[in-house]
Amino acid sequence: MGFIVIDEQRCKKDGLCAIECPAAIIRLQGDGFPEMVPGGEALCLLCGHCVAVCPEGALSHKHCTREECPPINKKLVLHERQAVQFLRSRRSVRLYQDMPVERETIQRLIEIARYAPTGGNTQLVEWIVVDDKSKIKSLAGLTIDYFRRLLKEEPQAMAYAALPRAVAAWEAGYDAVLRNAPALIVASAPAEAFNGMIDVTLALCYLDLMAPTLGLGTCWAGMLQRALRVSPSIKEALGVPAGHPHHYPIMLGYPKVKYQRLPERKPPKITYA
Ligand SMILES: Cc1cc2nc3c(=O)[nH]c(=O)nc-3n(C[C@H](O)[C@H](O)[C@H](O)COP(=O)(O)O)c2cc1C
Secondary structure, X not given: OOOEEEOOOOOOOOOXXXXXXXXXOEEEOOOOOEEEOOOXXXXXXXXXXXXXXXXXXXXXXXXXXXXXXXXXXXXXXXXXXXXXXXXXXXXXXXXXXXXXXXXXXXXXXXXXXXXXXXXXXXXXXXXXXXXXXXXXXXXXXXXXXXXXXXXXXXXXXXHOOHHHHHXXXXXXXXXXXXXXXXXXXXXXXXXXXXXXXXXHHHHHHHHHHHHHXXXXXXXXXXXXHHHHHHOHHHHHHHOOOOOOOEEEEEEEEOEOOOOOOOOOOOOOOOOOO
């Protein structure tokens, strides 16, 4: 099979595949049918746009065949009002039911998160799932130990009130770091991912937005991340792969409460330059 295969019975020679290709490696031949330019294989991003854009289903790609790309179901397209309510109603969940999240459900979330865009379509994001509550508690404890050291050695850290408050809460028996969440998910990317932190963030955003559709809630674990950034031992305890400088953890679980209203946020500051 060639890198791209054209079904000449279906192709209407509209050239959409050629103008859409982000790597500009598809051209139209004299007879109007598309072909890949010589050496195009090495430049292909494997993004599948050429297959996705063809209204006739006439183009198939060696690594992204027509059969592997289901058609978009128009009945499932979100309307603006649905999208606005969905996006505005996503909340950071800090109260979780004492109930594990099934691994199949976590798998479903990650299966969708892998469709988030990545710089150059590199798709290098990897996942760690911690669903052992005692391990989650121990990670929270290591974070608190780090905060205690930080507050002792760099008293200016006191200015960030969340740190001393998290330590005080821990001493009173409450985990303000990981909120007794039953699961923790970490997305990470290796150094060679040239937009690694953005890739990780987008993948987690997809997971974050998908979670409520499965009855789940999430909360970005900024406190743990603060410790992870500087503590190789916490990174090791969590199992972040060596050579993955980009990472972020997110809590996951079944929420204890339901939200009834949409809180307001600051108006956007926009400059049209
Ligand atoms: C990068 C990031 C890190 C965060 N870290 C924490 C955290 O460590 N603990 C926590 O309780 N909430 C954390 N949050 C949640 C924010 O406080 C929350 O997004 C904000 O208050 C707005 O609430 P909402 O997400 O429900 O709209 C984090 C959010 C983001 C985006």
